[in-house]
Amino acid sequence: GAVVSQHPSWVICKSGTSVKIECRSLDFQATTMFWYRQFPKQSLMLMATSNEGSKATYEQGVEKDKFLINHASLTLSTLTVTSAHPEDSSFYICSASAPGGFNQPQHFGDGTRLSIL
Amino acid sequence: AQTVTQSQPEMSVQEAETVTLSCTYDTSESDYYLFWYKQPPSRQMILVIRQEAYKQQNATENRFSVNFQKAAKSFSLKISDSQLGDAAMYFCAYRTTGANSKLTFGKGITLSVRP
Numbered sequence: 001g002a003v004v005s006q007h008p009s010w011v012i013c014k015s016g017t018s019v020k021i022e023c024r025s026l027d028f029q030a031t032t033m034f035w036y037r038q039f040p041k042q043s044l045m046l047m048a049t050s051n052e053g054s055k056a057t058y059e060q061g062v063e064k065d066k067f068l069i070n071h072a073s074l075t076l077s078t079l080t081v082t083s084a085h086p087e088d089s090s091f092y093i094c095s096a097s098a099p100g101g102f103n104q105p106q107h108f109g110d111g112t113r114l115s116i117l
Numbered sequence: 118a119q120t121v122t123q124s125q126p127e128m129s130v131q132e133a134e135t136v137t138l139s140c141t142y143d144t145s146e147s148d149y150y151l152f153w154y155k156q157p158p159s160r161q162m163i164l165v166i167r168q169e170a171y172k173q174q175n176a177t178e179n180r181f182s183v184n185f186q187k188a189a190k191s192f193s194l195k196i197s198d199s200q201l202g203d204a205a206m207y208f209c210a211y212r213t214t215g216a217n218s219k220l221t222f223g224k225g226i227t228l229s230v231r232p
Contacts, residue, residue: 034219034220038160041206041225041227042224042225043208043222043223043224043225044162044208044220044222046219046220049219091160093160093162095162095220105150105152105164105167106212106220107164108161108162110159110160110161111160111161111162113160
């Protein structure tokens with residue numbers, strides 16, 4: 001089945017640093033990937049839609065300069081949290097649509113727990 | 118805009134019993150997809166079941182089945198013979214047709230299973 005790999009699974013860093021999270025589709029090509037943010041005991045909030053070879057589409061209220069998205073190939077999208085601060089601490093999840101038509105579900109990575117000290 | 122509502126934040130079920138999780142949605146589309154995802158403490162998102170809106174027959178996956186009422190815009194999940202491993206957060210989700218359409222999630226419900 002379709003597998004999405006996300007790395008790292010957990011990162012702790014100092015305030016002010018930038019953190020890059022990778023999302024890879026391991027056995028299929030994904031022209032579109034999605035980035036979500038999730039706070040404890042809450043739902044997934046879509047941050048942006050990542051499109052291969054073009055600019056990402058951000059949801060309302062999400063800072064483009066804060067959360068940089070790059071989708072340089074059909075199997076890799078990256079999310080960079082720039083100048084991270086403690087309020088950016090959260091669980092970030094990516095997903096990609098499996099190939100085979102629009103009736104295919106999205107497959108999720110295992111998520112990245114980001115802690116900013 | 119589409120919305121998905123899960124009004125019950127928590128539910129509890131006795132092991133081996135049956136439980137139903139509620140979900141309603143709002144849309145003006147006639148064709149779409151509905152999903153239930155499970156998120157255990159590991160926080161991995163696991164697809165439980167999906168339903169195509171154009172299909173009248175309710176989807177079933179082993180112990181999991183749905184009651185899809187299109188006119189009422191209701192999509193409940195029934196878990197039969199509940200097991201301890203079913204304890205998790207469950208999210209109802211809606212998706213329009215189109216290869217790159219996005220998922221809209223409900224707030225989720227935390228299900229606990231009593232041994």
